[in-house]
Amino acid sequence: MSIITLTTDFGTKDHFVGSVKGTIYSELPDARIVDISHHISPFNITETAYILKNAYKSFPEGSIHIIGVDSELNEENKHIALKLDNHYFICANNGVISLLANEIKPEKIVEINIHEHIATSFPVLDVFVKVACHIARGGTLEVVGKIIPDFKRLVELQPSISTDNKTIFGNIIYIDNYGNSISNISNKIFQEIGKGRDFEITANKYTFKKIYSKYSEFVDFSVPKELRQKDGSKLALFNSANYLEIAMYRSNLNTVGGASSLLGLNYRDTLTIKFI
Structure with missing residues (x-):
């Protein structure tokens, strides 16, 4: 079973992290979950990118990384899943991938489209977890989204x-x-x-x-x-x-x-x- 990592700005005071982990275990009782950080400064994309860039390479290939920072779905903030450097990342298309992918091109990117069946104000729990568990079971990215050519880039990261x-x-x-x-x-x-x-x-x-x-x-x-x-x-x-x-x-x-x-x-x- 693949490792699923969590990187969020949720902190540890509230119920959010516990709910995400509980939902993963409900779907995958033998899941292996690792916390990278839950103390990202709120909505800070560059901080998220820096921490994740320097952490993900320490994990085995095939690991799945859920990024729960600035993840609310809207017209300018779609959700994506991608395979990069033989790792999977699930996040909002808000530029957080820019620093990770400045030297390595993603092998595949999809815009997640399972939202039509899910009404949620907590996308990390209700969408990202479902995508992560699907990948962990051996599912392909095309099942959860449509292939897109690129992701949003943040100039300030370069x-x-x-x-x-x-x-x-x-x-x-x-x-x-x-x-x-x-x-x-x-x-x-x-x-x-x-x-x-x-x-x-x-x-x-x-x-x-x-x-x-x-x-x-x-x-x-x-x-x-x-x-x-x-x-x-x-x-x-x-x-x-x-x-x-x-x-x-x-x-x-x-x-x-x-x-x-x-x-x-x-x-x-x-x-x-x-x-x-």
Whole structure:
């Protein structure tokens, strides 16, 4: 039986997550359900995309991922199911797939059409679960929808490049649990555009001329401990997801704070990398 994952902005206080899981178990008693996150900021598509992009690859091929963020059905927010990278995704066609599919083209996309038999104000429960269980039983996408050529794309999930190929313009797309500010600039695009040139990162009023590959690389362990870089010092690095992150060394939101608060780098704020 395939794994079914849940990524939502439902939180865990209310009944929503429990109802979704209960309905899946009612249809598939031997289902395996994994929570990726239920603490997405409400309706935040970019945050959803970032979390899911970095989580789904850890699951076995054939896993089914239900995305319950901004999922209410309307004329501009249809429901889709797709196969991408040998995984299945069920979500609203609101652009959430943009970050996942910026390098991998979906094998098949369908616009879900089973709504004509279902009147609901809770589509994750009444529609997405039915589609997920259908797929888990070995059903095909064509049974639950009509094939469509593409999905809605969010421009803000992708950085832009100046016409002279000297500057990358990016945005903060996610603030993690440590208050670190994560951008949409990948190591891949940095290497492709930079070609080994020197650079300067500008984020708010702060500049960086070095990018680290891990947090501990920031520390010079050859000097006495009392003279090393202090907790709360700012740095830039490519994180484990290979995205440019502006961070505070050993940040703690309860004490020294994080980059989002101390440097004023919040969701959708801009940053640039200028190559010299």
